[in-house]
Amino acid sequence: MTLGTEDTRSQITIGLNAVIVSVIDQQPNVLLVQNKEETSSASASNASDQFFPTDNQYDVLPFGPFYPAQHPTLESGLRSWVGEQTNQEIGYVEQLYTFGNAGRDPREQGGGPRVISVGYLALVQDKNPTAREEGLWRDWYRYFPWEDWREGRPEILDRDILPALKNWIEDADSNSQKKERKERAAITFGLGETPWNDELVLERFELLYEAAMVTEAQIDTVDSKKLGIPMALDHRRILATAIGRLRGKIKYRPVVFELMPPTFTLLQLQRVVEALSGSRLHKQNFRRLIEKKGLVEATGRIETQIRGRPAAQFRFRREVLIERQALGVRQN
Known part of the structure; x- marks a missing residue:
């Protein structure tokens, strides 16, 4: 979508960016797209080589323009672009931030429109995402070691x-x-x-x-x-915003369960929280916190592990959303 009736310097293009997160093998991963001309807000022929080199050196988050005639809402536009570019269905989505600093898109340097992107955070369960041909999952700590x-x-x-x-x-x-x-x-x-x-x-x-x-x-x-590792445009800044938001949110809302399978062990849950926060948690303190807040319930089934003792399986108690307000899985 482009606004403005004068020269291109007064125009604004609205884009949609997605930070899609999944925890894969105890590592927090973010979904990227191939750096193709049709999925770039600035094509390789018009953009700075620093951002869209021919060797696809820089990683790109899913993104595309907002078309009012085609997209009833911003979120519907986002879901459309994500599906088209990655073949990934996303469930939980929340608006992250609006990014509109001058010069964030190389086209502005050549007199192009100001590009304003509405960023979103999406969480998906690990359902064999590495099998996606169009989607590329990368550990987010490669960008922020x-x-x-x-x-x-x-x-x-x-x-x-x-x-x-x-x-x-x-x-x-x-x-x-x-x-x-x-x-x-x-x-x-x-x-x-x-x-x-x-x-x-x-x-x-x-x-x-x-x-x-x-x-x-x-x-x-x-x-x-x-x-x-650098990313195209200001996509690493967008990713940093999403990581900070998610780390803060897991302390007071049970969004971490959007990343969990229907049943899981408490150790699996702890490892996911640790992956997102970037820190180890005390096992017994973590379990006492989960028990105190009534976030999970036992399924009665036991998971047999190759090493160690069998572990009880649990599920998320969604009714707790009505029962309590402070629902985080980490202490502040």
Whole structure:
């Protein structure tokens, strides 16, 4: 959809972006599309090589334009594009954010319209998604390796990020700017006595962007392999927004069950929560929390495991949505 009657500089194109998440083999995965001309908001012939190179170097989230004549609602347009581009049916969907910063689409540099994208977060169960020919599932920590604390503090923080941030702080133009940069780094990356906040995924990425430490900042000296795999346009920023939203939401709403099969063990549920949050949870504390909130009920069936003792199977109690308000699977 394009709005405006004057030259292209006054026009606005509305697009729809989808962050589709599934937990596959205990890893949080996001669904991508092949970088094809027909699925790009800017074709390879018109776009900057940095975003749409001929070797399909940069990953792309599902997205397409909103057509008012064809799409009764924004969400229906999103579902249409997702189905066409990935053959994936999505169930749970929520609107994420509207992304409209100037210059987010390379066509603007050539006098093209401002591209505003409405982002959505969608959750799907692992139903053999790797068999999809058009869809590409990728571990989201390949884009944000500093966000995965399940095996301890990520090495990339002390090896690459913090030394570079220290240099960025020292390069400030004034003492006041140096203080402001130092405070932002402390809050976003949990420096000093400030604790790490797993929800500040977007704030951390934006700080790295401002410090010209990621490829999307268009600095030739950036080593993208060290600081995560880049994505086309501002799709990594959109993904960061979705991860932060989901990490926050699982603390007060039972959305994690949208990613679970009809029956599961408590350990399987814990591993999914850990995958999303990027941190390990205390087994007994987690189970006490689940029991206290009445989120699950036993099915009476036992799952036989190759190693270890047989585990009881559970199901999500949907009636709990009416019974309680605080329904998260993690403590704040």
